[in-house]
Amino acid sequence: MDGESCIKKAYNYIWNADFEQAIYWFEQAIAAEPENASYYHKCAISCARSGKWQRAGECARQAVLLEPGNPEYEYYLQIVEAQLLVLEADRLLDQQPSKPEEAIPLLEQAARQDPLNFEAHYKLALSYRELGRLHDAVSCAREAVRLDHNHFAARRLYAELLRKQRLANNPI
Structure with a gap:
C-alpha cells in the first residue's frame, strides 16, 4: 500500500x-x-x-x-523534547528520597523549550519549595496558575507559597 x-x-x-x-x-x-x-x-x-x-x-x-528548517517540525520537536525532560524529572522526583536538585535543571530546560508547558512550571514550583527556594517557587507557581487557572492544586500551592512569602517578609 x-x-x-x-x-x-x-x-x-x-x-x-x-x-x-x-x-x-x-x-x-x-x-x-x-x-x-x-x-x-x-x-x-x-x-x-x-x-x-x-x-x-x-x-x-x-x-x-x-x-x-521546517519551522513547524522544529517547533514540535521542541515541545516533545520538553515533555521528555519533564518525564525524566518526574522519575527523579518519584525516587525515595526525591531528587529535586537534579530535577530542577531538567524542568528549567523544559520550561525554556516550551514556555506553555504547565507541568514544567508546576513541578518546578514544587521542587523549589522542597529546597526552600521560596522566591523561585512563587514565580513558578504563579506561571503555572496563569497557564491553567482551573488547576486546583496549582492554585492551592500558589496561595500557600504567597502566605509563606508574606510571613517571611513580615515576621510577627
Missing part, C-alpha cells in the same frame, strides 16, 4: 478515536515512504497524544532530519 493510502486510513481511525490503529497506519506510511518527513511528523503528533513520548521524540527528530 502506498503512503498516502496509509495516511487516509490513519485519519479514518483518528476520526473514530482509535489512536492505536492510527499510529499503526502512520507507521505503515513511514515504511512505505521512509523519506517523507510529513509522515513522521503526523506520527509524532499521534504518539504524543497517546502518551508515547519516546516514540513521538523519535518521529519528531526524524521529521526534522529529513526536512531541516
